[in-house]
């Protein structure tokens with residue numbers, strides 16, 4: 001695996017020096033200041049490449065910008081509404097500019113309105129560190145009593161609604177505002193400037209779009225952009241829904257292996273690929289991640305490795321982000337399946353055998369408490385995750401070699 005690190009650019013509290021010292025060799029980044037639907041110009045792209053490539057003292061960092069995460073798909077494209085055709089053209093132009101700069105992998109997602117969603121960004125663990133958590137009862141309380149969404153009562157069981165009412169009764173104003181902020185605009189990469197009214201308006205736009213329609217819009221998007229991506233030598237890779245179930249009445253269509261099978265079959269091209277995020281998909285007990293890697297691995301262009309602890313085996317459920325080697329996903333089995341796929345690619349002569357992986361999220365630990373970390377993206381917590389994942393890869397490679405395999 002190629003060890004990469006997500007970097008939010010010069011505003012990030014983690015520096016390029018930190019990333020190089022963590023042992024990563026590649027960077028995953030995006031131009032978050034460019035509004036969705038606008039072109040990423042060659043100048044903007046090259047500026048970020050320069051920021052990645054050089055340390056503050058002017059020396060080369062040894063890092064390259066390997067993956068764009070994300071080139072956002074506009075709401076208009078997801079809804080096939082308004083300026084969506086113009087946005088497709090813009091998307092193609094941005095892809096061409098990214099390819100011309102030598103970057104080959106582009107991650108995107110197709111989640112309506114909300115990107116990833118958590119109710120608590122600093123949930124205390126017994127050892128004093130913190131992690132992010134999704135509490136289903138808090139979430140239902142938000143949906144029922146803060147958002148007061150029409151139709152909410154049909155989405156959840158009577159028991160869950162009762163638990164949410166009891167929880168809401170205990171919340172003070174500060175708890176309510178924190179929950180709302182976490183859900184609507186708290187997370188890096190998500191809609192951080194959205195007001196509550198703006199958020200409600202965005203939700204309302206999806207009243208007439210069900211899952212079948214959204215999936216058909218996703219496939220239409222792929223039909224329009226994948227041939228262009230293939231010509232440019234790019235690999236597009238769709239990130240799964242996080243969490244992998246519908247929220248706030250919004251459809252979600254990239255939540256399971258079956259959804260990904262539909263996605264890869266929609267346009268048969270190496271440019272039409274998958275971001276395998278073990279944390280997002282791992283919330284669903286029905287997803288067999290090592291199995292999915294062996295069945296769909298030929299289209300996996302990017303890996304997000306992290307673990308979650310499911311707090312129930314039925315969906316939807318509460319969950320929290322576990323340490324990378326703890327939690328519900330068997331990380332050793334998953335990395336073993338990844339190494340098998342990489343070996344297969346090597347024997348097929350594929351130039352993309354070294355799949356970019358980033359340690360996704362991390363607990364806030366040790367010195368992280370002294371920096372204003374982006375939720376989920378602390379330095380030391382991710383460094384711990386990267387070190388553990390790298391250790392597994394090294395150990396498995398030695399065993400494989402001893403057994404006569406390639407690595």
Ligand code: DNO
Nearest residue numbers: 070107108109115116189239
């Ligand atoms: C969370 C991330 C997501 C992801 C985007 C990909 O940490 O994994 O924000 O980057 O959804 O498009």
